[in-house]
Amino acid sequence: MVSRTAGPHADWSEDRALEIVEKHAGERGPLMPVLHEMQDVFGYVDPRAVGVLAEALNLSRADVHGVVSFYKDFRTELPGSSVIRVCRGEACQSMGAEQLARHARAHLGVDFGSTTCDDAITLEQVFCLGNCALSPAVMVDGRLKGRVDEARFDDLVAEVRSQALR
């Protein structure tokens, strides 16, 4: 139901957005499921969705905007072809995650929350992926990776880059 993989996404369309709302209309408190599905379909939550959702769900624009901006998962612009998340939780810190985090930024030439200039990779930080006995952990397009040292990180990057070219 929730794909963390960045893939081909549909272009923003109000009709499609309303279809998503319609699909969740029978649910209690449907805003979160609706936003998740929008992000799955469009790759991000378009700022134009705020007004559409507010109207359709009988909420204020402030309510909808407040939710979109509160949760780190909801993006307001399209991410790179791949999303790499580096865990910075305590368990990973104990195994050198801070060094890995520095390496990741230097290797990709971007800070956390940014996308490489070729739009290939969005780098993010995350606090815990639940792989704490195989630290340091990284998630690549929804796939968990364990015991990631700098060399393995570079391999993972090379892998997603080569897939992007295909």
Added chain:
Amino acid sequence: MSAVSVFVPLDSAARSVGADEVADAVVHEAARRGLQVQLVRNGSRGMFWLEPLVEVATADGRVAYGPVKAKDVGELLDAGMLDGSRHRLFLGETEEIAHLKRQTRFTFARVGVIDPLSVTDYEANGGLAGLRRALEMTPQEIVTEVTESGLRGRGGAGFPTGVKWQTVLDASADLKFIACNADEGDSGTFADRMLMEGDPFLLVEAMAIAGLAVGASEGYIYVRSEYPDAISTMSAAIDIAYLHGWVGPSVLGSDRAFELYLRVGAGAYICGEETAMLESLEGRRGMIRAKPPLPAIAGLFGRPTVVNNVLSLATVPPILAQGAAAFRGLGVGRSRGTQVFQLAGNVKHGGILETAFGLSLGELVEEVGGGTASGRPVRAVQVGGPLGAYLPTSRFDLPMDYEAFAAVGAMVGHGGVVVFDDTVDMSRQARFAMEFCAEESCGKCTPCRLGSVRGVEVIDRIVAGIDREANLELLEDLCETMVDASLCAMGGLTPFPVRSALQHFPEDFEPTKAVPL
């Protein structure tokens, strides 16, 4: 020759170190050799240093090999793995592996044993026995059984589960809810994830029992988005449970209805706090609510709601199946039953250990965990997540139970233990605790929202040697305010790692060091 069952975990941690590649190799290499294998993707046994752990069903029971790499598979098959033959990766009978043998698997009995989405496996291994018994009991009888078991919340607070259920049962309302908190955001914990990936029907069964017990007709499982595998497994399990009538308009053919839904978080740590989770389920920002009213009285959509952690709920079906005494008979003092300890971080033998309360911290880290992964001496352990205290090795005699930890200003919490070797800088860990709080605070109360930001600044000044004494005093004052005046555990417990780091490792806060920026 009939096909031999070969088990390769589908658990996301096992996959993170190559289980999928191993599974593919088993299928291809066996086919190349004309060997008949039946590949089963099970959950993880929780011994992560041995993952990917491959098991083979032999006439003498299941035997294990690990850690197996994809390139080892051909060699293993040639060595006679399908007959359980010896090899350098051979670990013997799985159940006889010392780490598993010392455990009492009560909640985790099926995790790693069965195919997580096989209804046949589930029922053949004791599944649904708890729900069937619950359907023959009155709601009060179910709640009494849970109360008598001595089960306490596994999410961290340790509140008696039966007492919570009684409150919801006694509340009268047109609608009641069960909300399962599967927003396992604490670093060093992964037991909820393993259970959802390894035995998801157990949680489905537990939710249905909770519904019968308190008269709730709807249940929500709130899973964090960082767990995509748990989300897909849990989601599939719910669909299958509906198909088989385990939940829905008629639970197991009875006249009781229970609708079950899965909801996904969106990257907010604070939603692991029960009232913030309820807000999120209602479609709002994850801002915590002041208590009272308790969620048991006015919870989801203002209705009486049972909010329980995954493991608290998942322990109920076996309690009902085996009786309260089976659980209560284990443990020490007021910490009854088993706890699922999670060994994480810089530890040689990381994973889960379900055992009765009472083991000492030192036994857990040194004996079970085998010391650090780096081979260096252990310097500190953090118990109970990012809001738990850091303890030095001089406290390794502490027994792992709620009261013993509380007595020294620490908490067992959910049983997560993160190990650090002697390269750790404890002033950085203290700073991180404040930084994390600043990052994840919902912002509703001032001590948490601002205190955490000021905390980072004050720690920086202490380490830089600026007005050291005055700033140490200020930090203590700040910690006191956060503990006493924060609305929830986020701000209220953040001082625990800070104070404990300062108390046990004062040398790391000396100004001789470089400024940690």
